[in-house]
Amino acid sequence: MKEETLSLSYGTAVREGFAYLLREHPEVFVIGQGLWSPWYVGNSMTELDREFGRERVIDTPVSELACTGAALGAALAGRRPIVVHPRVDFMLLAVDQIVTQAAKWSSMFGRAGAAPVVFRGIVNRGGEQGAQHSQSLHSWFAHVPGLRVVMPASVADARDLLVSATLCDDPVLYIDDRWLYEREADIPAIPDVDAIHRGPRIVRAGTDVTLVGAGYASYLAEQAADELAALGISAEVVDLRTINPLEMDVVVASVERTGRLVAVDGDWTVCGLAGEIVAAVVERLPLGAMVAKPRRVTLQDAPAPTSRPLEARYYPTVEKVVAAVRASVGLGVALA
Numbered sequence: 092m093k094e095e096t097l098s099l100s101y102g103t104a105v106r107e108g109f110a111y112l113l114r115e116h117p118e119v120f121v122i123g124q125g126l127w128s129p130w131y132v133g134n135s136m137t138e139l140d141r142e143f144g145r146e147r148v149i150d151t152p153v154s155e156l157a158c159t160g161a162a163l164g165a166a167l168a169g170r171r172p173i174v175v176h177p178r179v180d181f182m183l184l185a186v187d188q189i190v191t192q193a194a195k196w197s198s199m200f201g202r203a204g205a206a207p208v209v210f211r212g213i214v215n216r217g218g219e220q221g222a223q224h225s226q227s228l229h230s231w232f233a234h235v236p237g238l239r240v241v242m243p244a245s246v247a248d249a250r251d252l253l254v255s256a257t258l259c260d261d262p263v264l265y266i267d268d269r270w271l272y273e274r275e276a277d278i279p280a281i282p283d284v285d286a287i288h289r290g291p292r293i294v295r296a297g298t299d300v301t302l303v304g305a306g307y308a309s310y311l312a313e314q315a316a317d318e319l320a321a322l323g324i325s326a327e328v329v330d331l332r333t334i335n336p337l338e339m340d341v342v343v344a345s346v347e348r349t350g351r352l353v354a355v356d357g358d359w360t361v362c363g364l365a366g367e368i369v370a371a372v373v374e375r376l377p378l379g380a381m382v383a384k385p386r387r388v389t390l391q392d393a394p395a396p397t398s399r400p401l402e403a404r405y406y407p408t409v410e411k412v413v414a415a416v417r418a419s420v421g422l423g424v425a426l427a
Contacts, residue, residue, distance in 0.1 A: 095280040101249045102272035105135035108253035109173075111282055113143045116171065119257060122149040122158050123175030123211075131177040132213065133272050159185035159210065163193050166208035171257055179212035179266065180226045193262035194237035205260040209253070214268040214307070214357070217402060222394035229306070230358045230367075232264050233335040239263040240335040241287060242306035245294070246276035248332060251286035259287055268307040268357075287333065291341040297327030300351040300416050303342050303368050305331040308355040308407065315355075315412035322413075324420060334364055339371040346372050350382035351419045355412055360389040383419045388412050 099107060112119045125131025127140050127150045140148040151158040155176060162174035176182040182189070189210055196206040216225035233240045239261050243249045249267060256263035283289075294309070295316050302312035309330040316326040327345050331337070346352045352372055354365035365387040372385065388407050396405055 096277040101274040102134040104249040108250035155184035159188040173209040221397040225395035244309035247278040251283040254282040255287035290338040295328040297325040301345040304355040352385040
């Protein structure tokens with residue numbers, strides 16, 4: 092029997108995840124700024140307040156700390172809240188609730204208490220928005236023990252990681268990227284409620300180089316692999332999906348096969364996810380296992396510019412990933 096599927100975009104898959112949770116789990120509610128406005132959250136929560144009521148989809152005043160603290164308190168009292176931050180940048184105003192409280196709660200009480208709260212942070216950059224509206228900051232949060240961090244790249248994961256994060260007993264930071272919202276795919280009609288436990292996924296097999304990323308960076312790697320194939324270069328793409336805890340066995344095995352590694356990341360170079368990927372691979376492989384030095388494609392180490400031409404140079408692109416791979420295999424020099 093053929094499995095039933097849904098044709099969704101990434102943004103509508105996020106909405107489907109919310110709808111599933113609100114429909115099937117009465118202990119779930121959503122709280123945050125701009126939840127009744129498509130301007131704030133795109134097509135990812137369209138009319139959820141009308142479908143499920145504004146007592147379960149709660150649009151709050153502008154206080155990131157207050158709504159995050161309320162969600163955490165509700166989680167400690169037995170609910171499963173999702174607190175939405177329409178920009179990751181301003182989630183920093185609630186960092187004490189996330190890092191000092193939620194992430195530490197279970198270990199401080201000997202695993203006797205759980206804090207099952209999801210912090211949804213939306214990456215919303217580009218369009219000449221400037222340095223205060225263009226950050227991702229996922230490497231910061233992945234550094235914190237006790238806080239799971241997931242970054243869906245695929246349409247299926249946009250829904251399924253949201254669902255499984257909400258049903259998980261740990262606090263989870265779910266980071267979705269508006270640059271992915273129009274990505275489309277047919278996905279299974281039934282969510283994978285264990286998606287958060289499944290680890291990295293090889294989304295494209297290859298033999299010449301391993302490309303690794305999470306979130307939008309993973310999608311860049313997939314697009315770069317298509318262009319590299321036209322050059323006769325076979326790229327294997329690994330989508331990390333979860334960056335804390337960071338499981339590296341799939342990545343290490345891939346690099347052991349291909350002998351080359353390019354880590355792609357939408358965060359800065361210094362102390363970033365790309366550097367952690369490279370370090371984890373180099374530490375685990377024997378000397379001589381790689382035939383070329385590992386490379387990183389990341390943000391420039393500077394605040395985001397406002398000018399559109401400068402933005403084009405600032406952010407990782409498919410062309411920069413292709414250039415890094417070409418340099419790795421000896422076919423050219425990586426772009427600055």
